[in-house]
Amino acid sequence: MNRIIKTVTDEYKSTLDTFVKRNIEILGENLVGIYLHGSATLGCFNPNISDLDLIIVINSNISDQIMKLARRIKMQENKYDHPLFFEKYSQMERSKNGLAGAGEWETLKRILPKFQNKHVLDLGCGYGWHCIYAMEKGASSVIGVDLSQKMLEVAKQKTKFKEVEYICQSIEDVEFPIDSFDIIISSLVFHYISDYKALIKKIYQMLKPGGELVFTLEHPIYTAHGSQDWYYNEAGEKAHFPLDHYFYEGKRETTFLGEKVLKQHRTLTTYLNTLILAGFTIQQVVEPVPSDNMLHDPEMKNELRRPMMLIVSAIK
């Protein structure tokens, strides 16, 4: 309950604050959004279909267009373009060392299809590591899509292949003709997506027959509880990883690099059966573990105590 997309002028601030607090008191977690016109409530967002924490729109007519816009603002809201967050992210191992710095890379590499002469789409390409890798392995073309302008700037600097095109766009807005790609990949993005089913349907259409989708995501076990942190005993040791709320799908507010980040929790059932119902055949389901050369780090060894990621390979 801390997000204000567009706020009032100062003179109304105090009145509005009281109003919002009162609504929070009454509605608690059911309050997802408030529309104001002057000081009158016009409606609340439906928590089942919206990701918004709080929207306040004043002194304008509330039209469908504005509601739609308001929804998109949140869906496309992008931590990776915040300067502080971007700075922290760029200091992570996986940002500094590329694929070799990612614990799951050795496993993912074995699962990725052959890129030779293939047309590839990378949804949420970030720094473009996978786009570059696909080109190095002989891909004909790669399109990398990411919402973060800052990430794409880095990607463009790193990429020497002219066959790679970067597009700054929400992956939910991606539109390509049917049968456009041989391979679609996506790394650690699907747990941010609000409408997974619609995205999978769209991916299925964009893939050629026999085309392959390979994606990684945060494991449903990792997203379920919400804290994404260990349960510590009195000595401050990692006693175990807590699991809760598993069958309650929906948003989870968690902390990543000290910033609040909104993720979507879904069950394994939803992730896999949505693919199957869309027409895909599942080729592999793998929970990666860090490669041996990373396990000298005691922190990495904790990764053997609970699954954090899931890699899924499916064929059209």
Added chain:
Amino acid sequence: MNRIIKTVTDEYKSTLDTFVKRNIEILGENLVGIYLHGSATLGCFNPNISDLDLIIVINSNISDQIMKLARRIKMQENKYDHPLFFEKYSQMERSKNGLAGAGEWETLKRILPKFQNKHVLDLGCGYGWHCIYAMEKGASSVIGVDLSQKMLEVAKQKTKFKEVEYICQSIEDVEFPIDSFDIIISSLVFHYISDYKALIKKIYQMLKPGGELVFTLEHPIYTAHGSQDWYYNEAGEKAHFPLDHYFYEGKRETTFLGEKVLKQHRTLTTYLNTLILAGFTIQQVVEPVPSDNMLHDPEMKNELRRPMMLIVSAIK
């Protein structure tokens, strides 16, 4: 370290106890079995291939035959034939009320294939509920296999169909010609099996092309930690479910109906990819939740907090 298959005469007991204790001190968890001939150690079980906690065989020549026998004793060791355990099990909802008493039944029912005119094998059939159900749905024949003589006695009493045959055998010892069955089902048994890969290979061979395997098992998340119990806060409330040791596959000693029971933990990766590598196509992966009419029970509502079971449907 508490299982003695055949013990010594009283006069040797004290000497033997000292010897065993000393071995436990030295070998710790690496000690899985001890052979004695008189009071001399002849060998230790390999912890990687045996489920035995401790075997002591005395005053006889240790032959391959005995070693083989000793291994089998443990594999086929069957809680369900212990009078007290059997009594407790028979008081469970799922035992008294059959399929309707099982939380997963409504989900499983939707996943099961059509039985009309099909030859069916039920691995670990217990009271025969699923065998009877298959016949009611028009199966041509059903073979139910279970290691528990007591369970099969009840199954035989319940079953009115002459086309059902019950066999008292470990499901790991089942042998049928290739392409024998249209459908193989197994309910809550695979997490007891030592060699899952070998079993899946055998099932694949026994199924006709296009034949289907549907099985339920305890969810890897449920078997990982070992306790299979909630983590309770100071007020004695179920705070969350603990997860640990996930990527350490192998045996877990847990408590079921007040008795110690040995289960096998495997990752989701192992369960699914073993099927795929054997040649199966995965049709459905479902984590069942209790049906609505069961959720009035607060205890059942806790089942929405973590996955306890997994249902997998695969086709040859």
